[in-house]
Amino acid sequence: MAETAADRNGSRPVQDPFNQEDRPRKRSNFLLRIDSWIDSSIWNAGFRVGEIWEEITIFFRRFRTRGVWKAVFEVAGEGMNAGTAGFVLLLALALPAFEETSGNWQARDDFAVTFLDRYGTEIGHRGIIHEDSVPVDQLPDHFVKAVLATEDRRFFEHFGIDFFGLTRAMTENVKANSVVQGGSTITQQLAKNLFLTNERTLERKIKEAFLAFWLEANLPKKEILRLYLDRAYMGGGTFGAAAAAQFYFGKDITEVSIAEAAMLAGLFKAPARYAPHINLPAARARANEVLSNLVQGNLMTEGQVIGARRNPASVIDRGDHEAPDYFLDWAFEEVKRIAGGFDQHSLVVRTTIDPGMQEAAEAAVETSLRQEGERYRASQAALVLIEHGGAVRAMVGGRDYGESQFNRASRALRQPGSSFKIFPYALAMEKGMTPDSTIVDAPIHWGNWNPKNYNGGYSGRVDMKSAFARSINTVPVRLAKEQLGEDAIGQIMGIAKKFGVETPIRRDVTIPIGTSEMTVLDQATAYAVFPAGGVQSRRHGIAQIVNYKGDVLYDFARDEPPAERVLSETANNSMNQMLTRVPYAGTARRAAVDGVLTGGKTGTTQAYRDAWFCGFTGNFTAAVWFGNDDYTSSNRMTGGSLPAMTFKRLMDYAHQGIELRAIPGVDNPLPAPGAAPLVASAATDADGNALPALQRPRSLNRDTTTVLRNLADAFERAKPLGAAGRLAAAPLQTSPELVPNTVER
Structure with a gap:
């Protein structure tokens, strides 16, 4: 072997400590050691777990059961599993109920409000006057016993829900094949009165049960009973036993006799009926x-009640006292919203309600239900009437406030059906289309959805006004999908909000034909935009709020911003031209008020569950709904039947003796000066038979009313001067246009 120079010199090459060839090998060995450690650790852990599990199994084998005991423990185990799942479900259901208790819930009704109608006449009260609330210990013993014997005999024994009482009530109802006993406790009824509505839904009953438990856990029994007696509806527009005693007997609740106490206790079940x-x-x-009940519950003896049986209570003659309770409930919520920041909660509120209009609205609804409700299988209705300018003149929230205080005008959410189509059509008009523009009525698909027309057929190319009058379903869908541009659904939701709709609209491709629920109040608010010329209708039920010193705390005309334009004048005129065709050449011929130009739109939802007519003249806008509380289908009732007939009946009354306003953008057939006044024809039923006409009292014309209001404002601004009490009135504006040449009486 050849000798190198290094060997000859007697030296060896020095090994490099940073030898690049050794580093990969060392790294590989290190990773192999880690992998080996992980594998061994996992295997050892698994082996140990297996040993532990085997030890546990051996331990529990001594508890192994056979025969009957095995079945018992199997059922118990499954019960525990089901119980755990049920507990999780109950927690999920309880959360929405407990959200109702957020904030200072006891101060929600911390208002004492006296309501006046538009003319200044007292029409009712709402709220709680805490100074008049009587502690349970100070109430007559026979009154408390009468309430407990009738409403909840085991009140001081249960914890919110009386399962024994519920079982007894169900048994009695089955025996009688009808509802003869109720199973709700006083606590459940208080939970409904404090936090919920009277809407008959499963969700409400679940919330009611949880809130009953919550009240029992947070309040003593006597406080629960006191709140119940203070806040329950007692008929005649009164809330609470103390107010009812004054209203019916003219005496303090602490002074009622056994006979009077029994009569008051009987009102809790059905105040309208009793x-x-x-x-x-x-x-x-x-x-x-x-x-x-007092005798059967062993709370009193027959000898103690025999005097009350022989000498029943007599009441004060109140005549035909009827308060617009549905309207007052809504107005009270509006007062709390407006006056929430006021330092005074004892208030006098002038509302916009017109007693004559309210009575006519109630009569129109009741007449329609009595004459045609059974035929169409419709049991409930709601109506809102708004005058030009936004003042709510009438509100019907249901057939009978005493039977159900749930306000179907302001709270019930119902699908509007074709009456919702004003929004996609209004957007189309805003984007340049006209009533004479044409569009194709043909099958259309939007994702997995394939809308159908009411008659099942298609018309091919039609103009917009005909499609609107005939309520063709494919057209608004085609407008949204092909004509309105990007995010058409968002645009429809946006314009509905601009029109005054406060109910959240669901983002769904089906909303162009009215599948998203709304309230009757929202519908009336939106439709009132059209006779207002495309500006916000500014619906309101509160005209003025004052304290008991007379200080004006709120005035709608002073404190609310002016109406904003939400639809261009051109688009609004186009919409009015289409809307005024519907009562004359479309689906709402029974709504046309003879002598008064009428516009509007019908709406009928799937399976005939809801029927609507929303319409207007130059003076008034009204939304009318008919249906059933339990969402059952009617007998093919459409918006052009009962709702349209009810609208016409009310409008016949509302337009007697007033000056007719023109509908913007439409040639109105108004009478020439000096000509005979237009007279609306009588309303007819479904068979064309004339209904009895509602006669409206003669009233002052608009100019005279304006002068009188100016006089009233001048006197309010007057200031006393000197000891003699002379008044220095502010100058009265009497411009020629405000002074009529003639005055109607």
């Missing part, structure tokens, strides 16, 4: 049942 000022015989019969 209100003594309406049906005294029924009230006395109900009071006799309460006396029997």
Whole structure:
């Protein structure tokens, strides 16, 4: 072998400590050691777990059961599993209920409000006057016993829900094949009165149960009973036993006799049916049942109640006292919203309600239900009437406030059907289309959705006004999909909000034909934009709020911003031209008020669950809904039937003796000066038979009313001067245009 120079010199090459060839090998060995450690650790852990599990299994084998005991423990184990799942479900259901208790819930009704109608006449009260609230210990013993014997005999024994009482009530109802007993406790009823509505839904009943438990856990029994007696509706527009005692007997609740206490206790079940000022015989019969309950519940003896049976209570003659309770409930919520920041909660509120209009609205709804409700299988209705300018003149929230205080005008959410189509059509008009523009009525698909027309057929190319009058479903869908541009659904939601719709609209491709729920109040608000010329209708029920010193705390005309334009004048005129065709050449011929130009749109939802007519003249806008509380289908009731007939009946009354306003953008057939006034024809039923006409009292014309209001404002601005009490009135504006040449009486 050849010798190198290094060998000859007697030296060896020095090994490099940073030898690049050794580093990969060392790294590989290190990773192999880590992998080996992980594998061994996992294997050892698994082996140990197996040993532990085997030890546990061996330990529990000594508890192994056979025969009957095995079945018992199997059922118990499955019960625990089901119980755990049920607990999680209950927690999920309880969370929405407990959200109702957020904030200072006891101060929600911390208002004492006296309501006046538009003319200044007192029409009712709302809120709680805490100074008049009587502690349970100070109430007559026979009154408390009468309430407990009738409403909740085991009140001081259960914890919110009386399962024994519920079972007993169900048994009695099955025996009678009808509802003869209720199973709700006083706590459940208080939970409904404080936090919920009277809407008959499963969700409400679940919330009611959880809130009953919550009240029992947070309040003593006597406080629960006091709140119940203070806040329950007692008929005649009164809330609470103290107010009812004053209204029916003219005395303090602490002074009522056994007979009077029994009559009051009988009102909690059905105040409309047993209100003594309406049906005294029924009230006395109900009071006799309460006396029997006292004896059966061992709370009093027959000898103690025999005097009350022989000498039943008499009541003060209140005449036909009827308060617009649905409107007052809504107005009270509006007062709390407006006056929430005021330092005073004892208020006098002038509302916009017109007693004559309210009575006519109630009569129109009740007449339609009595004459045609059974035929169409419709049991409920709601109506809102708004005058030009946004003032709510009438509100009907249901057929009978005493039977159900749930306001179907302001709270019930119902699909509007074709009456919602004003929004996609208005957007189309805003983007340059006209009533004479043409569009194709043909099958259309939007994702997995394939809308159908009411008659099942298609018309090919049609103009917009004909499609709107005939309520063709494919057209608004085609407008949204092909004509409105990017995010058409968002645009529809946006314009609905601009029109005054406060109910959140669901983002769904089906909303162009009205699948997203709305309230009757929202519908009336939106439709009132069209006779207002495309500006916000500014619906309102509160005209003025003052304290008991007379200081004006709120004035709608002063404190609310002016109406904003939400639809261009051109688009609004186009919409009015189409809307005024519907009552004359479309689906709402029964809504046309003879002598008064009428516009509007019908709406009928799937399976005939809801029927609508929303319409207007130059003076008034009204939204009318008919249906059933339990969402059952009607007998093919459409918006052009009962709703349209009810609208016409009310408008016949509303337009008597007033000056007709023009509908913007439409040639109105108004009478020439000096010509005979237009007279609306009588309303007709479904068979064309004339209904009895509602006669409206003669009233002042608009100019005279304006002068009188100016006089009233001048006197309000007057200031006392000197000891003699002379008044220095502010100058009265009497410009020629405000002074009529003639005055109608």
